[in-house]
Amino acid sequence: MSGLTRRLLGFMASDLGVEREALDRAFRGKRQTVAMHHYPPCRHPDKVIGITPHHDGLGLALLLHVDDTPGLQVKRDGRWFPLDPLPGALVVNVGDILQVLTNGKYRSAEHRVLVDAERGRATVVMFQDASVAGTVKPLPGLGEARYREIEYGEYVKGNFRGLAEGTRFVDSLETNRFC
Ligand SMILES: O=C(O)CCC(=O)C(=O)O
Numbered sequence: 001m002s003g004l005t006r007r008l009l010g011f012m013a014s015d016l017g018v019e020r021e022a023l024d025r026a027f028r029g030k031r032q033t034v035a036m037h038h039y040p041p042c043r044h045p046d047k048v049i050g051i052t053p054h055h056d057g058l059g060l061a062l063l064l065h066v067d068d069t070p071g072l073q074v075k076r077d078g079r080w081f082p083l084d085p086l087p088g089a090l091v092v093n094v095g096d097i098l099q100v101l102t103n104g105k106y107r108s109a110e111h112r113v114l115v116d117a118e119r120g121r122a123t124v125v126m127f128q129d130a131s132v133a134g135t136v137k138p139l140p141g142l143g144e145a146r147y148r149e150i151e152y153g154e155y156v157k158g159n160f161r162g163l164a165e166g167t168r169f170v171d172s173l174e175t176n177r178f179c
């Protein structure tokens with residue numbers, strides 16, 4: 001786990017009032033994946049999309065803008081908002097697993113990437129995975145569990161299935177789904 005991730009998790013743990021060690025343990029020693037994206041300029045930006053709307057399925061994502069081309073957008077209250085690059089800043093994305101770990105207190109945001117008519121765009125994203133003793137479940141001390149516990153491998157399979165079907169697997173883990 002990177003020092004930055006550890007610091008971010010420390011802030012989150014004190015904000016949530018949970019044991020810092022519990023959140024740390026969920027991320028420590030887990031897989032880190034790096035994705036490099038290049039979005040070439042496109043003369044018809046209204047007809048194509050860089051990345052379709054999605055939620056990041058894993059724990060935490062740290063995104064670095066390599067240039068100053070905008071494109072990333074986040075959805076809030078049904079509207080898309082741009083997240084323009086800031087020099088020296090990283091975008092921190094809460095993933096679905098962190099949403100479950102925090103019992104829904106931190107929510108994973110839907111985002112997408114638009115392309116630019118004139119300029120290419122490049123980003124580097126580091127995904128930090130997380131799990132609790134081989135499972136995905138809310139940490140203790142955050143009230144009644146809003147998500148059911150699931151074995152980590154089953155979560156990953158379900159998450160990929162959801163991506164392929166255009167549904168969000170984490171929704172199916174909600175305990176009060178049909179109430
Ligand atoms: O390149 C970006 O701005 C976003 C990439 C992204 O959302 C992802 O890799 O999951």
Ligand SMILES: [Fe+2]
Pocket residue numbers: 054055056111
């Ligand atoms: Fe993403």
